[in-house]
Amino acid sequence: MGARPRRRGAAAVVTAGPVAAPLVLACVLAAVGYAVGAARLRRRGDAWPWRRDCAVVAGCAAVVWGLAGPVPGRPFTAHAGRHLLVAMAGPALLAAGRPLTLVLRLLPPGAPRRGLLRVAHSPAAGWLLFPPVAAAVDLGGLWLLYRTDLWAAAHQNPLPGGLLELHMLLAGLVFAMAVCRLDPVRGRCGLPLRAVALLAAGAAHAVLAKSLYVAGPPGTAFAAADLRAGARLMYYGGDAVEVFLALVLAVQWYAAAGRRRARRAASVAVGAR
Secondary structure: OOOOOOOOOOOOOOOOHHHHHHHHHHHHHHHHHHHHHHHHHHHOOOOOOHHHHHHHHHHHHHHHHHHHOOOOOOHHHHHHHHHHHHHHHHHHHHHHOOHHHHHHHHOOOOHHHHHHHHHHOOHHHHHHOOHHHHHHHHHHHHHHHHHOOHHHHHOOOHHHHHHHHHHHHHHHHHHHHHHHOOOOOOOOOOHHHHHHHHHHHHHHHHHHHHHHHHOOOOOOOOOHHHHHHHHHHHHHHHHHHHHHHHHHHHHHHHHHHHHHHHHHHHHHHHHHO
16 A cells, blocks of 8 residues: 555555555546446436445545555554555445445346356355354454564565455455345345354454554564554544444344334234224
8 A cells, every 4th residue: 555665664555556556446436337327227217325325435435545545643553544444444335335236236137137146146155245254254364464474574575465455455345245234145144143243353353453552563663652553543443443334233123123013013904904
């Protein structure tokens, strides 16, 4: 994310030119494509809430900012901000916008739509979007990055560092989609399982942030004050993103409870006739 670090313990900017530029371009194109697609749905009379447009545009903006924008703070604090934008806030907002649902609504019946549905309903997608698996992939990657020598190794070559950041973005998106479960994908995961996965992932992220408060990633030499500030940002920023995902679950639970009450009322009314 940004210029290549030139010394050990320098700014934790692991996405370099060859990877950051295509990712930024992809995010901009995704935001534009989503806005155009949503406008097309509304022109033909389909309902598509504006809040979804706002969520996707904000998510793409967060990722672009994290990849290429100025983030204040000393090296590790700036990295923590970029981590929150690229791996957590951006993916959560993108998942809330239901991008797969939009694409399926836009595609006419035919081979492309059937192919996309086959992928979304495939066993591989079902396993990857199973909340415990998605949480393990997402948080496991973060623990490997920050608590092993992977960080230092990623700084030796910009391409592996950039690919690592791409993994963090995609893993965050998969986890957010697995928890929110707003798009039509394989398998039905109830709210309790998704809530438990979110709580477990939040706890693992909090423990990781606390460990970074005490000691930085192996092979780095960040100033103690910088390390503590970055760890606090990761801790409280992660909590904020997790609260957002919890609110998405709460809205789904409220809607499901309302539907159950309506069905019970209808059955009582039919029985009373």
